[in-house]
Amino acid sequence: MIQLSRRALLGTAAAGLACPAIAQGAALKVGLMLPFSGTFAALGENIAAAFELCLKENGGKFGGRAVELVRLDDESDPAKAPANVNRLLGRDNVDALVGTVHSGVVMALVQAAREKEVPLFIPNAGNVAATRDLCSPSVFRSSFSNWQPAYGMGKALAAKGVKKAAWVSWEYAAGKESAEGFRDGLKSGGAELVQVLTLPFPETNFQPILAQIPGLGVEAVGAFFAGGGAIQFVKDYAAAGLREKFPLCGSGFLTEGVLKPQGAAAEGIQTALHYGDGIDNAANQRFRAAFRAMTNRDADVYAVQGYDAGQMLAAGLAATKGDASAVKALGAAIRATKIDSPRGAFTLSASNNPIQNIWLREAKDGQNRVIGVAAEALADPGTGCKMA
Secondary structure, X not given: OOOOOHHHHHHHHHOOOOOOHHHHHXXXXXXXXXXXXXXXXXXXXXXXXXHHHHHHHOOOEEOOEEEEEEEEEOOOOHHHHHHHHHHHHHHOOOOEEEOOXXXXXXXXXXXXXXXXOOOEEEOOOOOHHXXXXXXXXXXXXXXXXXXXXXXXXXXXXXXXXXXXXXXXXXXXXXXXXXXXXXXXXXXXXXXXXXXXXXXXXXXXXXXXXXXXXXXXOOOEEEEEOOHHHHHHXXXXXXXXXXXXXXXXXXXXXXXXXXXXXXXXXXXXXXXXXXXXXXXXXXXXXXXXXXXXXXXXXXXXXXXXXXXXXXXXXXXXXXXXXXXXXXXXXXXXXXXXXXXXXXXXXXXXXXOOOEEEEXXXXXXXXXXXXXXXXEEEEEOOOOOXXXXX
């Protein structure tokens, strides 16, 4: 049997020729390349479960086609990423990709999506390159860029009258990109980032950095850490007696999913993120109830990002009548759609990154309670993006 490439199938459709009947009736295969083991397993499971919830709510079909999900554990291992992507596109012959959490792993997905014109939906990884200099008509983000939450935090801090602040993070891409967002947010309100303090990833000996803070001449400290590093940093910061003198804030991942082990040390910390506890809209209420009924877990930002990846793909396929290979038409339809997200409705920018509210949250009684809007309808700058 002759097998046509995606490009060839798109060409025949554009010429008005009918595609083979078997292709029309075949299930649409979506590859979920996510961490299902290791440190980020819980994140991957919530993304996948929420994507499945979206599919279930659409009767198991997107664009009129039944959808088959192909799960692949990427183990958060960048070295295995190229082989994993090739497996999904080659052996499994998926029509669309959803992935992933780890920014190092997602670059293999971005490269494949760009080269093979397969639609990719990024449900977490925040590295800015994916929707800046490596942007593509086939690469879509349902999450955030590292710049966005930190910008919101800097903007909110400046709005409170803070004039000088410092930033603390690991010395890697996410930390650097977040520092740039924090700096730009402060600057938008006339404030200044006077110092960036870093330590190698994933080191957690924070004492040398904490000892420098009193001498910096700042009024507040922002930070980007996640997981175990965030737990240790918040505890050490409080133990060093810095909380009262230099209020701690940060990108939302500083407290997201780790409030319980942080305990009293986290109480009162303000962070900025595109989701938070207590967002009062109908979509969020429905989603949280449905997600809990399906998984017996509370929804978090990762679940929201997975759910919205499904919503975005559904919107695109509705316009192309289930043809995932019609990437430009798919993208145009998604950009024209207002996604009714639990985080609040959002649209996509010209570089396919969400234009979204960044919420100001405060850690209180074990929740990241939304207390306001840090930055309204914030778009990533999209610098360096040149769509083909």
